[in-house]
Amino acid sequence: MLFKSFKRDISPYVFAMFAMIGGFLEAFTFVLHGGVFCNAQSGNVVMLVMNFLRGDFAAGLRYLYSILAYIAGIVLSTLIPARFKKVNWPFVVTAIEMVVFVGLAFVPETASDWYTYPTVAFLCAVQYNTFTKLRGMALATTFVTNDIRQTVMHLVRGVSEKNREEFKKSGIYAFIILCFAAGAAVGTVAANGIAGWCILICAGLLVPVLALFIADAVRSSRLAREAANSETVNFETTNSGTANSETANSGDDGVQLSIDDLSSGGKN
Numbered sequence: 001m002l003f004k005s006f007k008r009d010i011s012p013y014v015f016a017m018f019a020m021i022g023g024f025l026e027a028f029t030f031v032l033h034g035g036v037f038c039n040a041q042s043g044n045v046v047m048l049v050m051n052f053l054r055g056d057f058a059a060g061l062r063y064l065y066s067i068l069a070y071i072a073g074i075v076l077s078t079l080i081p082a083r084f085k086k087v088n089w090p091f092v093v094t095a096i097e098m099v100v101f102v103g104l105a106f107v108p109e110t111a112s113d114w115y116t117y118p119t120v121a122f123l124c125a126v127q128y129n130t131f132t133k134l135r136g137m138a139l140a141t142t143f144v145t146n147d148i149r150q151t152v153m154h155l156v157r158g159v160s161e162k163n164r165e166e167f168k169k170s171g172i173y174a175f176i177i178l179c180f181a182a183g184a185a186v187g188t189v190a191a192n193g194i195a196g197w198c199i200l201i202c203a204g205l206l207v208p209v210l211a212l213f214i215a216d217a218v219r220s221s222r223l224a225r226e227a228a229n230s231e232t233v234n235f236e237t238t239n240s241g242t243a244n245s246e247t248a249n250s251g252d253d254g255v256q257l258s259i260d261d262l263s264s265g266g267k268n
Contacts, residue, residue, distance in 0.1 A: 011212070012134060012135075012172065012175070013208075013209075013212070014090075014131070014209055014212065015131060015134050015139060015141060015176060015179075016175070016176065016179045017179075017205050017206065017208070017209050018127060018131055018141040018142075018209075019141040019176045019177075019179035019180045019183065020179045020180065020182055020183035020186070020205060021097075021127075021141070021183060021202045021205055021206070022039055022124070022127070022140075022141045022142040022143065022180055022183060023179070023180040023181060023182065023183030023184035023185075023186075023187060024183040024184065024186060024187035024190075024201065024202055025038065025039055025120055025123075025124060025142075025183075025187070025202070026038075026039050026184055026187070027183075027184045027185075027186075027187030027188040027191055028120070028187050028191055028198065028199060029116065029117070029120055031187070031188060031191040031192060032116075032191050032195065032196060033113045033116045033117065034062070034113050036062065036063065036066060036113070036117060038066050038070075038116075038117055038120040038121040038124060039120075039121075039124045039128075039142040039143050040124075040142065040143040040145075041066065041067050041070050041121075044063040044066050044067055045063075045067065047060070047063045048060050048063040048064055048067065051063065062113065062114070062117055065114065065117055065118050065121075066117045066118060066121040067121070068118070069117070069118035069119070069121040069122040069125070070121040070122065070124070070125040071125070072122060072125070073121065073122040073123065073124070073125025073126040073129070074125045074126075074128075074129050076126065077089075077093070077125065077126040077129040077130055078129060081130075088213070088217060089130060090130055090131065090213065091210070091213040091214075091217070093126055093127065093130045093131075094206055094209050094210050094213060095210060096123075096126075097123055097126075097127065097202070097203075097206060098203045098206045098207070098210065100119060100123060101199050101200065101202045101203040101206075102200065102203050104116065104119065104120075104196070104199045105196060105197050105199045105200045105203075107196060109195060109196055124142040127141060127142055128140060128141065128142045128143075134172065134176075135172070137150070137169060137172065137173070138150075139172075139173070139176060141176070141180070143180075144176070144177045144180050147173045147176055147177050147180075148173075148177060150169070150170075150173045151170050151173040151174045151177065152170075153170075154166045154167070154169040154170035154173065155167070155170040158170060186201065187201075
């Protein structure tokens with residue numbers, strides 16, 4: 001049931017939750033783990049190069065590990081769905097993120113940031129590469145650079161073309177950006193207030209998402225069974241009708257034969 005293929009065009013609610021988590025994680029790693037952004041890697045590439053040019057290789061390595069973990073996340077989230085087509089990959093990603101978030105909450109504050117950098121970068125890469133489309137629109141939930149571009153672009157088109165559909169698309173992108181910003185705000189306050197335990201908020205946000213995926217899988221399974229039962233009934237009805245028709249035709253042939261025989265006998 002939970003391993004049926006799942007379409008990537010998922011509900012706005014799911015994207016909203018993951019966008020909030022994306023913003024939250026940016027604040028989480030920046031406030032609590034050395035000012036590193038793990039969701040996207042542009043800044044980390046710049047910091048890597050700058051530190052290496054200064055000769056500070058130890059500082060540069062923490063950015064390198066984040067980049068490598070991100071690459072690994074993209075590779076796995078591309079290969080696994082392609083290899084195991086019956087796996088409900090969005091469900092699996094959601095469940096894995098929940099478990100990892102709970103685990104990160106119990107990492108001691110004295111522990112090295114190396115536990116957090118690669119883990120968050122990996123999760124963000126998998127999330128970004130899994131939740132890619134909302135109602136046919138390409139969306140990102142771990143950063144908002146392209147979402148801002150799309151918001152403005154569709155807004156300009158809506159105004160210039162007087163196209164309501166363009167306004168609607170612009171509104172959806174703007175909504176995702178607001179969710180991301182809200183997540184960053186909550187993450188900043190929570191990180192300063194309860195430190196590492198704040199990551200449990202992300203796990204909590206995923207509980208209704210996981211429930212939604214399970215409900216969808218149950219519904220899809222039920223509809224599939226109903227469709228299969230309906231096809232079986234139609235097949236049996238068709239076969240029964242065919243059999244009755246053949247019996248009737250056989251009887252008519254028999255009557256016709258008897259009349260022919262009688263006619264033949266009368267002539268003899």
